[in-house]
Amino acid sequence: IKELILLTIIVGSGLVSALPPTKIGTTKTNHGDVPVLGKGRASLQQVRNPHYRFNGARAIYRTYLKYGVQPPDYLIEAVAKTDALNTAAEGKRDTGSAAAIPVNPNYDIAYVTPVSIGTPPQTLHLDFDTGSSDLWVFSSHLPASQIRGQTIYVPANSSTAKLLADHTWSITYGDGSASRGNVYVDNFTVGGLTVENQAVQCALQVSTSFTRESNIDGLVGLGFSTLNTVVPKSQLTFFDNAKPHMDEPVFTADLKWKSEGTYDFGFIDEKKYTGKITYVPVNTSPGYWTFTSSGYAVGSGNFSATSIVGIADTGTSLVYLPPSILTAYYRQVEGATSSRTYGGYVFPCNSKLPSFTFGIGEARITIPSSYISYAPVTAGSSTCFGGLQSSSSLGINIWGDVALKAAFVVFHGGNPPTIGWAKK
Numbered sequence: 001i002k003e004l005i006l007l008t009i010i011v012g013s014g015l016v017s018a019l020p021p022t023k024i025g026t027t028k029t030n031h032g033d034v035p036v037l038g039k040g041r042a043s044l045q046q047v048r049n050p051h052y053r054f055n056g057a058r059a060i061y062r063t064y065l066k067y068g069v070q071p072p073d074y075l076i077e078a079v080a081k082t083d084a085l086n087t088a089a090e091g092k093r094d095t096g097s098a099a100a101i102p103v104n105p106n107y108d109i110a111y112v113t114p115v116s117i118g119t120p121p122q123t124l125h126l127d128f129d130t131g132s133s134d135l136w137v138f139s140s141h142l143p144a145s146q147i148r149g150q151t152i153y154v155p156a157n158s159s160t161a162k163l164l165a166d167h168t169w170s171i172t173y174g175d176g177s178a179s180r181g182n183v184y185v186d187n188f189t190v191g192g193l194t195v196e197n198q199a200v201q202c203a204l205q206v207s208t209s210f211t212r213e214s215n216i217d218g219l220v221g222l223g224f225s226t227l228n229t230v231v232p233k234s235q236l237t238f239f240d241n242a243k244p245h246m247d248e249p250v251f252t253a254d255l256k257w258k259s260e261g262t263y264d265f266g267f268i269d270e271k272k273y274t275g276k277i278t279y280v281p282v283n284t285s286p287g288y289w290t291f292t293s294s295g296y297a298v299g300s301g302n303f304s305a306t307s308i309v310g311i312a313d314t315g316t317s318l319v320y321l322p323p324s325i326l327t328a329y330y331r332q333v334e335g336a337t338s339s340r341t342y343g344g345y346v347f348p349c350n351s352k353l354p355s356f357t358f359g360i361g362e363a364r365i366t367i368p369s370s371y372i373s374y375a376p377v378t379a380g381s382s383t384c385f386g387g388l389q390s391s392s393s394l395g396i397n398i399w400g401d402v403a404l405k406a407a408f409v410v411f412h413g414g415n416p417p418t419i420g421w422a423k424k
């Protein structure tokens with residue numbers, strides 16, 4: 001009976017898998033292909049259960065029940081105690097969920113998310129940006145001339161703010177915008193998830209494009225911390241600081257066209273997507289969420305299988321792709337031209353636009369044509385600016401909000417990081 005119990009524990013625990021059978025053929029079931037080993041026989045491949053938490057006492061307890069033997073009291077107590085120890089060992093499990101609000105009701109120029117900083121909490125609306133790794137805010141250190149309606153963070157009014165002496169930062173973005181300043185640490189809360197001693201970079205100077213955007217009070221960098229610009233000691237992003245306290249080392253982006261979406265931290269909300277999530281590898285060296293798309297299709301045309309290396313960037317409004325893809329797309333748009341005046345592809349606003357599909361492995365994400373007719377070049381114009389533009393002057397392909405809002409995107413910060421895409 002002892003050997004039997006031991007064998008039951010080892011196999012029942014799912015710690016080992018059955019040896020792979022020699023496949024003769026396969027038959028379709030709702031669990032995918034099952035190998036058929038001749039008439040009326042099949043063999044099922046076991047796989048490791050990643051969520052399994054070993055509890056030896058429970059395995060023995062189950063064996064007693066299996067043979068109809070009443071488990072002794074000490075065993076019942078042992079099962080409960082082991083479960084409690086497992087949970088305690090895993091530590092507090094935090095998650096957060098916060099709104100991603102378009103800064104402009106008519107055009108998805110950018111999205112902001114309410115955050116709380118300091119004690120008592122100061123609420124600012126920040127642009128969550130997977131294309132950078134600095135968390136910086138409009139602050140009381142800015143000259144009044146550079147503030148136009150933004151909410152500022154006043155570290156002097158926070159009892160938990162601490163200046164990081166002799167630390168400064170300076171960042172320049174791809175569109176030429178820039179900011180610089182000094183650094184505090186303080187409590188930082190997003191959707192109920194708090195990080196204490198988060199580096200909060202306070203702006204002493206911002207470029208005009210930030211001053212003009214009155215609905216953005218700063219940025220939360222969600223790129224890799226290697227990109228952080230604080231000197232002499234670079235600082236960790238909110239995500240890197242929060243990861244050890246979260247159920248899963250993930251955050252997800254569910255951006256929406258002209259409406260409010262969400263950023264979730266520490267969990268994947270199954271209600272926010274349909275079908276399955278397809279994960280692909282991430283190259284972390286550039287510091288961005290860099291991945292390879294498997295190709296594209298214009299409208300209902302054939303899928304062109306071609307590797308497109310690019311980044312998933314919530315902080316960039318549009319999609320920037322190689323010129324060859326742009327030509328293939330805009331060739332289908334009546335009156336489309338690449339305009340030097342407006343700096344990109346424009347077309348008559350009443351032109352019929354095809355959708356644009358991109359590949360994630362075998363999966364396909366389709367950007368509806370309504371997302372690609374981005375905005376009139378100037379208020380009231382009948383010429384519209386395209387949501388797909390050329391990356392030739394950037395040196396990097398960027399899947400910005402126009403693509404991200406067509407999907408549910410999982411930024412998985414595991415070892416190694418991966419990125420997952422699902423339809424919704």
Ligand SMILES: O=C(c1ccc(-c2ccco2)nc1O)N(Cc1ccccn1)C1CC1
Pocket residue numbers: 131132133171172173174175227228229288311313316394396398
């Ligand atoms: O804006 C940036 C961007 C973000 C962060 C940094 C940076 C410098 C130092 C640390 O981070 N540099 C950028 O340039 N885009 C998107 C983009 C948009 C338009 C044109 C070029 N690029 C980075 C992700 C590629």
